[in-house]
Each structure stands twice: as C-alpha cells, then as structure tokens.
Amino acid sequence: MKTAELEKYKKKLMGLIPPERIMKVEFPRPSREIIEAFLELDGLTPTVSDVLDSMGIKGSISASRLRPIINGKKIVGPAVTIRYIPESNTTDYGYSNKERAKLADRDVYAIAEKGDVPVFDAASLGDISVMGGLSTLVAKKWGMAGNIVDGGVRDIDNVxxxxxxxxxxxxxxxxGKYRVEAMEINGPISIAGVRVNPGDLIIADDSGVVVVPFEKVEEVLEKTIAATRREDEVVRLFESGVTIEELSEILPPSKW
Ligand SMILES: O=C([O-])CC(=O)C(=O)O
Ligand SMILES: [Mg+2]
Known part of the structure; x- marks a missing residue:
C-alpha cells in the first residue's frame, strides 16, 4: 500500500514491515450476526469440517497439528494474515549489528479490526517464535479474537x-527476532496446507481449526445449523430410550 493510504493507522503502526508489503487493509468480512450464529453452536469445528467435506472444500486442520495453548477456548472471526520467511544472515550477525527485528505482528494488529483473527504463516522457520507475551498483550488490548500460528510461540506462561x-x-x-523477515501482510497464505485469504472465516476450538472461504460462509452456516440440529435430536432421542432402528431413520448409522 502507499504510505498515504496507511495514514489513518499511523498512531498504531510501528513500521515493522515496509508499507508496500501490506497488500490491503480493507476487504469484505463476514457479518457480526454470522459470527455470533456460529459461536452459539456446540461441537463446532467437527460439524463445520463435515460440511466443508460435503462441499468439496479443503479447510480443516487437526488440533494435534495446530494445538490450542489454552484448552476450552472457542473463537470465530475474520482472518488477517502475515507470511514470514527465514532471514539469510546468521542470528549472531543481526544481534551484534543491532539490526532491527523483523517480527511484524504488531503491524498486523494495527490494521486489523476488533474481532479479527491474526493468522501466521511461519512454517518454513521450524520451531522459531513469531509471537510471545508482548505480542499477546497487544493483540488482546486491541481486541483480536485469538491467534493461529503455523510456527512457534514463546512466553507460554504469559499467554x-x-x-x-x-x-x-x-x-x-x-x-524470531533476527531470524525472520515479514514478507507480506494480508496476502493469501497457507497454514498446514490450507489456503487462507484475508476475510475468510476462522473457527477454532479444542478439536482444531477450520477455514471457511469468505464466499461460502452463509451456505456453510446454514448447513452447520441443520447438521447440529440433526445431531442434537439424535442425542435427545437416544437419551430418552428410543431404539436404534428409530434413530437410524433420522440419522443413518453411516453418518454417526
Ligand atoms: O521475540 C519473540 O519471539 C516475540 C516475543 O518474545 C514477544 O512477543 O514477547
Ligand atoms: Mg517476549
């Protein structure tokens, strides 16, 4: 983006990434009503994952790969993205020459809206941190819903x-200071082999993370509500003692 276009964010931007690497700051996001409707549902990511399967969309990542640092959390929000690659200097070089660190997470939060989900593509770096306690503090203060990091996180006690x-x-x-370079903010990225565009809906809970393409969000919500109701009905009937044959008419055993 041109520096002038970033003017309105200047009180928050730290200049951690050159402005031309910020691809966009405005893009369509799913509405608050849609986000609230997803948040109300139980068993969220497994049901959405089934719906994405039925629609031929690759969007699910298991919690054994992208682990929640705190169990019992559930978030739903539009993605804002950042992509990192490794720095070619050695860490000693950057450290002793007092080079500026190129972790740009705070500039992602600066241009995000409240309720957004910052998504980090840092897989090529291995287990090197791209966010820690200070980053968490800023993300929380500026109203992010939660972070998804294909890469390393530190200061876990502070998180x-x-x-x-x-x-x-x-x-x-x-x-990650002196070890990484931020290549792009709000461009398309991939996390654990799944594509994420800014504005896609990120849903995450203890089962894992699902990415719903922006254009499919309404259809996925409708289908997720229907599937959740069907499953709730099976649970209710099973607990009330109906037979398996009766249950099978509502939900065929192959779908359990
Ligand atoms: O240096 C890092 O990896 C980031 C960090 O500790 C922080 O955000 O507190
Ligand atoms: Mg730290």
Whole structure:
C-alpha cells in the first residue's frame, strides 16, 4: 500500500514491515450476526469440517497439528494474515549489528479490526517464535479474537496469564527476532496446507481449526445449523430410550 493510504493507522503502526508489503487493509468480512450464529453452536469445528467435506472444500486442520495453548477456548472471526520467511544472515550477525527485528505482528494488529483473527504463516522457520507475551498483550488490548500460528510461540506462561486464545504448531524459547523477515501482510497464505485469504472465516476450538472461504460462509452456516440440529435430536432421542432402528431413520448409522 502507499504510505498515504496507511495514514489513518499511523498512531498504531510501528513500521515493522515496509508499507508496500501490506497488500490491503480493507476487504469484505463476514457479518457480526454470522459470527455470533456460529459461536452459539456446540461441537463446532467437527460439524463445520463435515460440511466443508460435503462441499468439496479443503479447510480443516487437526488440533494435534495446530494445538490450542489454552484448552476450552472457542473463537470465530475474520482472518488477517502475515507470511514470514527465514532471514539469510546468521542470528549472531543481526544481534551484534543491532539490526532491527523483523517480527511484524504488531503491524498486523494495527490494521486489523476488533474481532479479527491474526493468522501466521511461519512454517518454513521450524520451531522459531513469531509471537510471545508482548505480542499477546497487544493483540488482546486491541481486541483480536485469538491467534493461529503455523510456527512457534514463546512466553507460554504469559499467554496463559493473559488468557488469550492461541493455536500453534510449536512452543519454543527461541526468538524470531533476527531470524525472520515479514514478507507480506494480508496476502493469501497457507497454514498446514490450507489456503487462507484475508476475510475468510476462522473457527477454532479444542478439536482444531477450520477455514471457511469468505464466499461460502452463509451456505456453510446454514448447513452447520441443520447438521447440529440433526445431531442434537439424535442425542435427545437416544437419551430418552428410543431404539436404534428409530434413530437410524433420522440419522443413518453411516453418518454417526
Ligand atoms: O521475540 C519473540 O519471539 C516475540 C516475543 O518474545 C514477544 O512477543 O514477547
Ligand atoms: Mg517476549
């Protein structure tokens, strides 16, 4: 983006990434009503994952790959994205030459809206941290819903203390400062092999993370509500003692 277009964010932007690497700041997001409707549902990511399967959409990532740092959290919100690649200098070089760290997470939060979900593509770095306690503090203060990190996170005790939802592939003490370079904010990225565009809906809970493409959000919500009702009905009838034959008429055993 041009520096002038970023003018309205200048009180928050720290200049951690050159402005031309911020691809966009405005894009369509799913409405608040849609987000609230998803949040009301139980058993959320498994049901949405089934719906995505039925629609031929690859969008599900297991919690064994992207683990919640705090269990029992559930978030739903539009994605804002950041992509990192490794720095080619050695860490010693950056450290002793007092180079500016190129972790740009705070600039992602600066241009995001309240309720957004920052999504980090840092898989090529292995277990190197791209966010920690300070990052968590800013994300929480500026109203992010939670972070999804295909990469490492540190200061895990602070993430717990701040009670902020984060899913990550790694936990590590090793800082990303001097080891990474932020290539792009709000471009398309991939996390655990799943494509994420800014504005896609991110849903995450203890079972994992699902990515719903922006254009499919309404259809996925409708189908998820229907599937949740069907399953709730099966549970209710089973608990009230109806036979398996009767239950099978509502939900065929192949769907259990
Ligand atoms: O250096 C890092 O990896 C980030 C960090 O510790 C923080 O955000 O507190
Ligand atoms: Mg730290």
């Amino acid at each position: 717990h203390k701040l009670d902020y939802p984060v899913w990550s592939t790694g936990q590590t003490p090793i800082t």
